[in-house]
Amino acid sequence: MRILDGRIVSKERRAKILARATEFRSRFGRSPKLAVVIVGDHLASQVYVRNKIKACQEVGLTSQKVAIPSTVGLSQFKDLMSGLEADEETDGILVQLPLPSHLRELDLGEFLSAAKDADGFTYATLGKVGAGRSRIAPCTPQGIMSILAHYQIAVAGLHCVVVGRSLIVGKPMSWLLTDASATVTLCHSRTKDLRSFTRQADLVVVAAGQQGFLGREDFRQGSVVIDVGMHGSGEGKGVCGDVRFAELAGWVEAATPVPGGVGPMTITTLLENTLLLAEARQAISSTAEVPKEPR
Numbered sequence: 132m133r134i135l136d137g138r139i140v141s142k143e144r145r146a147k148i149l150a151r152a153t154e155f156r157s158r159f160g161r162s163p164k165l166a167v168v169i170v171g172d173h174l175a176s177q178v179y180v181r182n183k184i185k186a187c188q189e190v191g192l193t194s195q196k197v198a199i200p201s202t203v204g205l206s207q208f209k210d211l212m213s214g215l216e217a218d219e220e221t222d223g224i225l226v227q228l229p230l231p232s233h234l235r236e237l238d239l240g241e242f243l244s245a246a247k248d249a250d251g252f253t254y255a256t257l258g259k260v261g262a263g264r265s266r267i268a269p270c271t272p273q274g275i276m277s278i279l280a281h282y283q284i285a286v287a288g289l290h291c292v293v294v295g296r297s298l299i300v301g302k303p304m305s306w307l308l309t310d311a312s313a314t315v316t317l318c319h320s321r322t323k324d325l326r327s328f329t330r331q332a333d334l335v336v337v338a339a340g341q342q343g344f345l346g347r348e349d350f351r352q353g354s355v356v357i358d359v360g361m362h363g364s365g366e367g368k369g370v371c372g373d374v375r376f377a378e379l380a381g382w383v384e385a386a387t388p389v390p391g392g393v394g395p396m397t398i399t400t401l402l403e404n405t406l407l408l409a410e411a412r413q414a415i416s417s418t419a420e421v422p423k424e425p426r
């Protein structure tokens with residue numbers, strides 16, 4: 132079984148980001164900048180934000196942590212976001228989720244334009260991704276596409292099954308695979324006889340948030356398995372995925388481990404998105420929202 136190692140892909144792509152960020156700095160006298168907004172003191176969010184800031188430093192991006200108390204009112208939050216939107220030097224903004232309950236129902240797109248949406252979570256960006264007209268996409272599914280490209284797994288014509296239909300992983304994953312000419316089946320908690328779908332698939336992306344719920348018997352021999360699940364704290368020891376990875380050896384053709392598979396590519400794609408948005412704002416690449424090659 133081939134191990135699809137997200138750390139290797141990540142290292143290679145981060146070297147390219149560093150080179151492009153350096154070139155950007157020499158042309159425009161500043162580095163691409165990501166503002167990371169964190170509301171409250173959610174423990175896991177603190178770790179994620181720290182990792183994102185550190186990753187920015189490593190690839191020559193400027194970052195700004197904007198920490199706001201969980202008691203922030205709606206109008207204050209709006210003012211703060213408008214300030215970042217108006218700031219000429221801020222290219223990308225991400226709002227670390229989850230937000231405190233009184234802000235949770237907010238439509239982020241009310242405060243965040245697609246032009247600065249580094250995570251790709253606003254409906255405006257998602258709509259463009261769905262329409263096949265965005266260069267950036269939510270980080271996890273886009274990162275998976277990068278892993279597949281690195282390992283030369285061409286999905287055109289394959290039957291891909293995506294398990295999970297969230298707006299940040301499952302749905303955009305199904306759109307990106309569809310755009311890459313895969314035949315896609317999107318499964319979720321109401322799917323009857325999930326195994327009958329996953330066992331037919333050439334490639335399965337599992338993003339159900341259910342620890343270890345799929346194993347060898349759920350996959351076709353020779354298929355490719357991408358495990359998005361992340362259970363435990365962060366990317367370190369004791370972390371595991373939705374798939375019982377140890378059962379896959381000698382059965383599937385290739386699979387991503389947890390940790391060290393999809394996780395590292397999620398942050399790397401955030402860095403790539405920030406760079407793309409910065410380049411678009413400086414009109415290096417025409418815009419982050421131009422149509423892709425017509426299908």
Ligand code: NDP
Nearest residue numbers: 271295296297300319320321338339340359360361394397
């Ligand atoms: P959500 O909880 O938002 O969505 C989970 C999806 O899985 C839902 O669509 C749900 O169906 C479906 N589902 C749940 N149980 C089953 C089941 N038994 N059979 C089939 N489908 C099921 O999760 P996310 O999409 O945000 O994340 C999924 C997982 O990926 C989590 O473990 C999360 O921690 C991880 N993750 C990892 C990242 C990384 O960088 N590695 C990044 C983002 C997420 P329904 O819609 O019907 O409820």
